[in-house]
Amino acid sequence: xxxxxxTVYAAVRRIPRGCVATYGQVAEAIGRPRAARYxxxxxxxxxxxxxxEDATPCHxxxxxxxxxxxxxxxxxPAAQRRMLEAEGVRFVDESHVDLEKHRVSTLLEQ
DNA sequence: GATCTGACTATCT
DNA sequence: AAGATAGCCAGAT
Numbered sequence: 001x002x003x004x005x006x007t008v009y010a011a012v013r014r015i016p017r018g019c020v021a022t023y024g025q026v027a028e029a030i031g032r033p034r035a036a037r038y039x040x041x042x043x044x045x046x047x048x049x050x051x052x053e054d055a056t057p058c059h060x061x062x063x064x065x066x067x068x069x070x071x072x073x074x075x076x077p078a079a080q081r082r083m084l085e086a087e088g089v090r091f092v093d094e095s096h097v098d099l100e101k102h103r104v105s106t107l108l109e110q
Numbered sequence: 111g112a113t114c115t116g117a118c119t120a121t122c123t
Numbered sequence: 124a125a126g127a128t129a130g131c132c133a134g135a136t
Contacts, residue, residue, distance in 0.1 A: 004132060023118050027131085033119095035131040040117030045134080061117080069117040 004030075008042040011107055015060040018088040019104045020097050022064045029107035040069065059083045066092065066099040 011029040015021050021029075023036040032038070043058040059080040062068055068077040077095055085091065090098040 002133065024120090027118080032131060034129085036118035036120095037116065037130085038118085038132045041115095041133070042117090044117055046117095058117080063117085064119065072117075 004032075004038065005042040005045065007031075008039050009056045012043070012056050012058060012061055013054075014107055015057060015104055018102065020060045020062050020066075020084065020089060020099065020102045021104045021107055022099070023061060024064055025104065025107050026061060029109075043069075060087075062097055062099070066096040068095050068097075 007030040008026060011026050012021075014029075023039045024033070026039045027033050027036040030039075039061070043056070043061060046056055046058050048055045058069075059072075068080050070077075072080050081091060081094065084097060089102050092098050
C-alpha cells in the first residue's frame with residue numbers, strides 16, 4: 001500500500017466517534033489540501049471498513065455539503081447512514097449529516 | 111510503460 | 124448563479 005493511502009487511513013482513524021469530516025479536511029490533514037479526490041480513492045480501496053478503532057471508519061468521511069458517498073461499499077448509503085446514527089450523528093435529511101454539529105474542528109496531527 | 115479515470119473541492123468564466 | 128477547469132496520486136487497462 002502506498003504511503004499516501006496509509007496516511008489517509010491514519011487521518012480517517014483520527015476522526016472521533018460520533019463525528020464526521022469532509023474529504024477536504026482529510027486531504028488537508030495529510031498535507032495534500034487539493035487531493036480530496038484521492039482521499040476518496042484511497043477509501044474506495046478501503047482495507048478495513050467498520051466502526052472499530054482499528055478499522056478505517058470511512059463512513060465518517062462525507063462531502064463538503066454533508067452528503068454521503070454515492071458508491072459506498074458497505075451496502076449503500078443507507079448502511080452508512082445507519083452506522084453514523086448508531087454513533088450519535090444527527091441527520092438533517094436521510095442522506096445529509098449535520099455537519100455544523102458533527103464536523104471535526106481539526107484533523108491535523110497533535 | 112503510457113494513458114485513462116476516479117468516494118472531491120476550489121477557482122475561474 | 125451555473126457550468127467548466129485545474130489539481131492532486133495511484134491503480135487499472
